[in-house]
Amino acid sequence: MKEYFFIVNPHSSGSKAKRIWPLIKDIIEKERFTFDYKFTEGRMHAYNLTIEAIKNGYKNIIGVGGDGTMNEIINGIFNQNYKNSREIVVGIIPTGTGNDWGKTIGIPNDYIQAIKIIKEGKIIVQDIGKVEYYNNNEREERYFANIAGMFFDAEVTKNTNISKDKNKSGAFSYLLNLLTTLYKYKSQKAKIIIDDKATNVNVFSMAVGICKYSGGGMMMVPSAIPDDGYFDITLIENIPKLQVIKNIKKIFDGSFIQLKWVKQFKAKKVEIKSKEKIYLEVDGESLGHSPFKFIILKKVLNVFGGE
Numbered sequence: 055m056k057e058y059f060f061i062v063n064p065h066s067s068g069s070k071a072k073r074i075w076p077l078i079k080d081i082i083e084k085e086r087f088t089f090d091y092k093f094t095e096g097r098m099h100a101y102n103l104t105i106e107a108i109k110n111g112y113k114n115i116i117g118v119g120g121d122g123t124m125n126e127i128i129n130g131i132f133n134q135n136y137k138n139s140r141e142i143v144v145g146i147i148p149t150g151t152g153n154d155w156g157k158t159i160g161i162p163n164d165y166i167q168a169i170k171i172i173k174e175g176k177i178i179v180q181d182i183g184k185v186e187y188y189n190n191n192e193r194e195e196r197y198f199a200n201i202a203g204m205f206f207d208a209e210v211t212k213n214t215n216i217s218k219d220k221n222k223s224g225a226f227s228y229l230l231n232l233l234t235t236l237y238k239y240k241s242q243k244a245k246i247i248i249d250d251k252a253t254n255v256n257v258f259s260m261a262v263g264i265c266k267y268s269g270g271g272m273m274m275v276p277s278a279i280p281d282d283g284y285f286d287i288t289l290i291e292n293i294p295k296l297q298v299i300k301n302i303k304k305i306f307d308g309s310f311i312q313l314k315w316v317k318q319f320k321a322k323k324v325e326i327k328s329k330e331k332i333y334l335e336v337d338g339e340s341l342g343h344s345p346f347k348f349i350i351l352k353k354v355l356n357v358f359g360g361e
């Protein structure tokens with residue numbers, strides 16, 4: 055039995071993974087990893103490959119891709135019954151555009167360093183979020199390891215993903231989409247229930263996080279602790295658009311949380327209801343719409359991590 059199963063998304067970050075996979079393969083062969091690998095062929099293929107790999111007895115599943123590929127792998131792990139999630143270890147070799155999940159848990163963007171982390175074999179255990187949402191009025195569920203974003207955040211992600219499909223990606227594309235989305239966007243009214251405490255708010259943007267970064271290095275949830283059994287929530291109320299532009303730099307170092315429109319919470323469950331449809335992204339993947347129900351699963355995922 056080979057020790058590792060690599061799932062390679064050749065399409066990640068404008069086909070970067072396709073170009074560098076031969077170099078990665080070369081290093082892992084030299085490092086004497088025993089492994090098998092497969093390329094993903096489209097959306098949710100990493101999910102199916104993960105379930106198949108676990109069924110076939112692999113315990114170490116390594117994603118070579120971006121946050122979207124990692125999210126599909128995680129959903130594979132939590133939607134199979136062959137093994138308990140704590141018997142499996144996930145590894146990340148970031149070849150995506152944002153690679154935001156790994157930033158909180160000590161995974162370097164450099165693939166040589168990322169391979170070293172896997173080889174060293176240090177395991178961290180982190181929480182996982184589960185969100186219930188709707189897609190064309192059908193109820194669906196998705197697990198996430200990093201951040202779920204709604205309102206403005208989800209609109210920007212949706213537009214960035216459309217740009218990615220046209221092969222325009224990168225942090226600059228996210229920033230450009232942020233500005234063009236801002237021009238049209240209006241805050242939306244919603245009822246937010248945080249651990250059974252309900253409030254009606256006019257929301258600009260909201261992030262429910264296990265880890266800290268999204269949008270290609272923006273520290274949207276600065277207080278997140280990946281293994282404390284709590285979501286950290288950043289809620290931005292109806293902020294004037296000029297203030298968003300003025301304070302953009304503060305999103306990168308997390309200092310925007312001091313602005314008067316920003317509130318932070320810690321909670322084990324969150325519910326969001328609204329008259330208008332509010333959109334959702336998790337780990338950078340655009341999904342469906344409100345109403346939403348979030349719950350946290352404490353310390354259920356093993357990751358080869360550097361911290």
Ligand SMILES: Nc1ncnc2c1ncn2[C@@H]1O[C@H](COP(=O)(O)OP(=O)(O)OP(=O)(O)O)[C@@H](O)[C@H]1O
Binds near residue numbers: 095
């Ligand atoms: N062979 C393929 N062709 C086209 N798309 C694919 C293929 N394999 C996987 N995908 C899809 O590519 C999408 C993007 O992948 P991923 O998120 O890993 O990279 P990224 O968007 O460049 O990085 P990040 O999410 O970190 O910004 C995912 O939704 C995935 O389902």
